[in-house]
Amino acid sequence: xxxxxxxxxxxxxxxxxxxxxxxxxxxxxxxxxxPAAIGNYAAGIAAEAGDAATAFYNPxxxxxxxKKQMLFGGTGVFPSYTMSGTSTFKTxxxxxxxxxVNGLKRGRDALVPSFHYAQPLGERAAFGLSFxxxxxxxxxxxxxSPVRYQGTTSSLQMIDISPDIAGQITDNLSFGAGLDLQWAxxxxxxxxxxxxxxxxxxxxxxxxVTPTTFDSLSYNKGSSLGVGFHMGVLxxxxxxHTRVGLNYQSSVTHLFEGYSELSGRLADTAxxxxxxxxxxxxxxxxxxxxxxxxxxxxxxxxxxxxLALLGSVxxxxxxxxxxxxxxxxxxxxxxxxxxxxxASLSENYKNAWRVALGANYHFNDRWMMRVGxxxxxTPTNDTDRxxxxxxxxxxxxxxxxxxxxxxxxxxxxxxxxxxxxxAVINKTDLMGTTASYNVNTKTxxxxxxxxxxxxxxxxxxxxxxx
Numbered sequence: 001x002x003x004x005x006x007x008x009x010x011x012x013x014x015x016x017x018x019x020x021x022x023x024x025x026x027x028x029x030x031x032x033x034x035p036a037a038i039g040n041y042a043a044g045i046a047a048e049a050g051d052a053a054t055a056f057y058n059p060x061x062x063x064x065x066x067k068k069q070m071l072f073g074g075t076g077v078f079p080s081y082t083m084s085g086t087s088t089f090k091t092x093x094x095x096x097x098x099x100x101v102n103g104l105k106r107g108r109d110a111l112v113p114s115f116h117y118a119q120p121l122g123e124r125a126a127f128g129l130s131f132x133x134x135x136x137x138x139x140x141x142x143x144x145s146p147v148r149y150q151g152t153t154s155s156l157q158m159i160d161i162s163p164d165i166a167g168q169i170t171d172n173l174s175f176g177a178g179l180d181l182q183w184a185x186x187x188x189x190x191x192x193x194x195x196x197x198x199x200x201x202x203x204x205x206x207x208x209v210t211p212t213t214f215d216s217l218s219y220n221k222g223s224s225l226g227v228g229f230h231m232g233v234l235x236x237x238x239x240x241h242t243r244v245g246l247n248y249q250s251s252v253t254h255l256f257e258g259y260s261e262l263s264g265r266l267a268d269t270a271x272x273x274x275x276x277x278x279x280x281x282x283x284x285x286x287x288x289x290x291x292x293x294x295x296x297x298x299x300x301x302x303x304x305x306x307l308a309l310l311g312s313v314x315x316x317x318x319x320x321x322x323x324x325x326x327x328x329x330x331x332x333x334x335x336x337x338x339x340x341x342x343a344s345l346s347e348n349y350k351n352a353w354r355v356a357l358g359a360n361y362h363f364n365d366r367w368m369m370r371v372g373x374x375x376x377x378t379p380t381n382d383t384d385r386x387x388x389x390x391x392x393x394x395x396x397x398x399x400x401x402x403x404x405x406x407x408x409x410x411x412x413x414x415x416x417x418x419x420x421x422x423a424v425i426n427k428t429d430l431m432g433t434t435a436s437y438n439v440n441t442k443t444x445x446x447x448x449x450x451x452x453x454x455x456x457x458x459x460x461x462x463x464x465x466x
Contacts, residue, residue: 026318026380027156028292029134030134030354031075032077033132033134034056034073034114034453035451035453036050036412036414037057037414038075038415039358039372039400040371040414041358041373041416043310044309044310044358045058046232046246046296046297046298048298048300048310049234051069051071052071052128052130053114053116053130054118055118055128055162056116056132056134057298058245058246059165059166059247060234060245061174061232062126062128062166063126063167063176063234067457069116069457070456070458071116071454071456072453072454072456073116074112074451075451077112077448078448078449079109081106081443081444082444083147083390083425084101084102084442084443085100086146087099087150087438088438089195089435089436090196091194091197094199095196095200099146101441104141104147106140110136113133114130114131115130115131117129117130124168125167127164128162129163130164131160132160132162134249137154137156138153138155139151139154139388139389141153144212147441149192150190151188151190152190152217156185158184158185159182159184162178165177172235172236173234174233174234176232177230178231179228179229182226182254184254185221186221186223186224186286187219187220188326188388189217191215191216193212194214195214195215198210198214199211216264216266217261217264218330220258220260220326222256222257224254226252226291227252228249232246232247233245241301243299243300244297244299245296245297246295246297249296253289253290253291254291255285260281260328261278261279261280261281262279263276263277263278264277266331267279268338279338285328286324286325287323287325292318292349293317293320294317296312296313296315299312306362306363307361308359308361310358311356311357312356312374314354314355315352315354317351318351318379319351320349321347321349322348323344323348324345325343328342329341331343348383350381352377352379353377355374356373357374358373359371366405367401367402367404369400370398370399370414371398373396373397373398376394379391382426385425386439392420392422392423393420393421394419396418397416400412400413400414408458410455410457411453411455412455414449414450415449415450419446422442423442423443424443426438
């Protein structure tokens with residue numbers, strides 16, 4: 001059994017680190033951590049304590065799981081972005097280089113895996129262990145798109161390993177807490193060039209160069225280890241038919257370190273410059289990036305033996321994310337010599353709220369249906385929003401089901417459609433002392449989430465339910 005668990009652990013960690021995901025609210029993956037929660041948009045998630053995934057949403061709920069349980073899940077994320085507008089590159093004193101952005105479409109499907117394990121410790125205590133991804137991001141506009149000078153590929157991949165412990169303090173109160181050991185990797189890529197200058201030379205002197213001749217890819221990758229914690233309380237009354245849960249997830253600080261590469265003619269000091277030139281900096285690092293703390297307040301109420309109502313209010317402290325600074329980026333000087341430079345991006349996120357309401361309906365011992373929906377605020381603002389994450393406020397509608405073919409084995413499926421408001425981007429990046437680059441677009445965003453999980457209650461006999 002221990003060897004099997006070790007293999008499962010390695011497989012889950014590998015899957016988590018290989019997944020690339022595109023946003024919930026900003027780059028938070030709140031709902032995606034539990035595929036079953038997709039079915040009612042995580043309404044009541046800190047109070048329901050329906051399976052081992054409660055270890056993340058409120059570890060105090062582990063005391064409700066009186067049998068050993070293992071959960072394997074995955075959430076498919078299917079986003080769509082459509083961008084229209086203009087991009088403008090200015091270099092003093094030359095005419096601006098402008099490109100139209102006509103219905104530029106991008107959408108990168110992804111899988112967010114999760115694993116949760118719960119082990120009772122007597123009648124009033126429990127242990128949990130989880131592997132999941134609380135944050136993730138992946139956008140890729142392409143190296144030749146009209147917005148390439150602001151961003152091409154941006155990605156964040158994270159795995160959180162979380163051991164948890166819970167105990168029932170009184171007949172109406174339980175408490176739980178856990179560590180968050182996070183390993184994360186990031187990529188921030190863009191194209192560097194001088195299209196306004198080359199456009200001027202081509203138009204005035206008839207030179208054979210095109211505005212994209214100097215285009216060179218800046219590739220930046222780093223990794224980081226961070227540590228945080230989460231803890232929660234759960235109150236239960238009316239023979240446990242009424243439950244209220246409160247959970248706090250701490251902020252976690254990451255400092256990413258890695259390398260930076262500049263590939264293309266700007267990486268070459270020779271004349272003529274080679275398009276295959278490469279310049280590398282092995283001392284890339286970022287500023288301290290503080291991922292937000294999260295507070296969840298949830299309620300659960302059994303109305304009848306078949307029907308339960310659920311609700312949640314979630315507060316995310318995004319205000320801590322002000323700037324993203326990259327140090328020792330492989331770039332070039334005005335004299336076209338490769339050199340490490342520093343770059344800083346203003347984000348100025350604001351705190352955000354999320355609300356969700358839902359219901360569970362038991363048809364019989366085998367089938368339960370979930371429905372729900374809610375509203376999720378974006379932490380981005382119209383001044384600092386850019387193509388790396390064209391996020392906006394969104395509404396959600398969800399539906400899902402639980403099927404219990406045998407006493408020890410059950411399956412959950414959930415579906416959520418996210419209706420996002422149009423995202424406005426009007427962001428100008430300084431490209432040195434004499435150049436700037438502006439993207440002025442509107443982006444239509446929507447996404448679909450599909451979650452699937454299996455729940456194995458390990459110490460129950462394999463008997464079919466009635």
